[in-house]
Each structure stands twice: as structure tokens, then as C-alpha cells.
Amino acid sequence: MGFTPYSGPASAFPPSSTWKTFDEIFNANKAEMLQTGDTESDVSHIHTAVLQAAKEIGVEERVIFCIIMQESTGNVGVGTTIDNGQKPTGGLMQAEESPAFPGQHNLPQSDITAMVMAGTKHFKGNLEQEGDADNAVTIYEALRLYNSGRIDKRNLSNPEGATASYVSDIANRLQGRTN
Template sequence: MRDHMAPITPMSQQYFDRSSTEQMSKDQRVDPLTIGRLVPQQQNKGELIPKESPGQYVARMSHQHGHEVLPPASTPPEKSILALTEVKMGFTHYAGDASKFPPKNQWKSFDEIFSANKAEMGKTGDTPSDIDHIYAAVKECAKIGVEERVIFAIIMQESTGNVGVRTTVNADGHGTAGLMQCDGSPGFPGRHGLSQDEITSMVRAGTNHFKGNLKDFGNTDTAECIYKALREYNSGSVNEHDLSDGRGATPAYVSDVANRLLGRTN
């Protein structure tokens, strides 16, 4: 969930050419419509987030790759950043109210989304049985009243399906653990080859939490309700006029999950 993260000082000040997509990590995610300052990120994604100073563009990098900061530019690099996003990620950026995000009739089926992400899960160290257990856990926890594909899209956004993902601590001092990086979830950092019960316990904790978010917006199985609940799951509060307003969390969170629901991958 990784909400309410406080800013940190960049670990490095390595500059690079904004126009070059070759010098930027394939694991970097960039929000092309915002400019920003560096903040912590637990996933291997990148992000640009708002800052008062309009001259500086800062890319948030994977903790595996360190932090790299773009120097101030005389003109905003929206075009080159957008091109980089398309080349490296294949993700489309969505912003605005829920109607500006993809409708449910464009979402892929759960089996299609799951199959498209098997390779990514395997790269985390997951065993074939871990992957099978995730599938079964999602099926079981969907009985709580949350769509299978939404549960799985959150899992991929939060942990890339890594059953041994590390436990993090949010700004309130609470641990956010497990496949859905949820407050109060069990976690098994560094472990793989988990039992079905262990994996289901993580998915159940995150699904129960998200179910509460759905209830805050009418608890309906509609794209509008789901997108608003996703915003709250990540940031704790929602600007319904712009679901890419991160409120101090990850601006592109809802947009990223929407892309995953369309079958797009890392």
C-alpha cells in the first residue's frame, strides 16, 4: 500500500540526458505529467512527483539501482519522458476522474492477466508452486467480494507477486507486509516455496483491507468504485476529480493498476 511516505534525500546525484531512453533503467516508471522531488519507493518502479520548484525534474529509481536525478531544464521534458514511458513500459498515463480511466469492458480476464505476468513473478524467485498458490489464493479471496483481476493487479503493483517481499514501515510506524503490502498483513521476507495457507493469508489480509476501501465508495462492482478505492488503498484519501493526485503517495498508482487490468505488464 505504501501510503503517506515521507521524502528522503537522494542517495546519488548522477545526472543523465533527458532525451536518452537508453541510459534509464528498464525498471523505471515515469509519470509524464508531473515534476518532482525524490521520495522513497519500495517497488522497482520509478515516478515523478510534484514539487514547488518548476525547474527540476527528478526520477525516482529502484532501490536496487540507486537514485538518479535529472538536472534543471530550460524546457519541460514532457515529450521525451512520454516517449520513454511508452518505450520502456508500454503503460498509458491516465488522470482525472474515474470516467477518464479504462472501463471494465476493456479489462482482460483474470486468466489472461495472470498468464501475462507469470514470467515476472518467476523473476522474483517465486517457485512454480508459489505461483500456483497465488492463483488459488486469489480465487479463494475473491469470495470476500473483490474481483479476482483487481486483487491480482494490486498484488503485481505492490510486490510483483514476490511471496518473499520485504516488510516495509509506513509513516505511521506500521508494518506493511506481504503480497499486497498491507498494514497488518503477515509477511515472509526472503522466503519462497511457501505453503498455500501462508500465501492465502497474505492475499486475504490485503483483500479484506481493499474491501473496506470499496465500502467507502458504495461497495459496487463498478470501475468508478474500484478506481476510487484503489486511490484510497494507496494514499488514504481521495481527490475524486483527479485519481492521479497521489496526496503524498504514488501519483500514478491508479493509472498503473488500470494498465495492469488491461493486460499490460512491467
């Protein structure tokens, strides 16, 4: 089943009541993570790291995990990229502050946790910029900022120099859909 395209303001995106549980979303994506070269241990460490980051930083665990799937398909050995501000980004959440381990798998929990914590802290900054409310509207707007650094609140699919479908794709992932 393909992704449903969403666009417009955050209010046009699916409400959080339609989101699946963290375990449902995580389990639906396990096979895709393993296809990247991740080991069962890597996948288990991602699960642990997401729950830890959610608790310590105060970001919804489903959102953290869906950012991971959108940014790196859960590949702990994903390479670094250059963001639209011309800064290197790396790790599971492709964040500027994140350590990266290109081409490596079977990483220790500490390395995977460091990647997830860095990306979650970055996202938390975007969330705080939008008011830090724990609701779908604020989360969707913060996702646009996370991806592009800028936001057109009238249309979250306006890429602002980044990926047009980014917020829409994560909205689909939150509902348990996979590529």
C-alpha cells in the same frame, strides 16, 4: 509496450469492458513473478489464493491480482515497508494486517492465502467506503484509498502522499499490460 498514463476522475480511466480476463492477466505476469524468486508452486498458490479471496470477501479477482503485481510483483518473499501513516505493511499486497515472509519462497498455500486475504480485506474496506459497487469507478477510487488513505476524486493521480501513478498503473495491468 509501456503503460498509458491516465489521470483525472475515475470516469477518465478505462471502463471494465476493456479489462482482460483473470487468466489472461495472470498468465501475462507469470514470468515476472518467477523472476522474483517465486517457485512454480508459489505462483500456483497465488492463483488459488486470489480466487479464494475473491469468492469469500467479494472483491473482483482481477483487481486483487493487479494490486498484488503493483505492490510486490507477486514476490511471496517481499520485504515489509512503512506506509505514509508510518505503519508497517507486508505481504503480497503490502497491507498492514498481513503476515510477511521476507526473503522466503516456496511457501505453503496457507501462508500465501493469509497474505492475500489480509490485503483483500483491507481493499474491501476501501471499496465499502466508496459505496461497494462492483464497477470501475468505485474500484478506481478505492484503489487510490488503498494506496494513500486519502482521495481527490477530481484527480486519482493526485498521490495524496503516496504513488501518483498507482491507479493508472493498475488500470493498465487490468487491460493486460505488463511493465
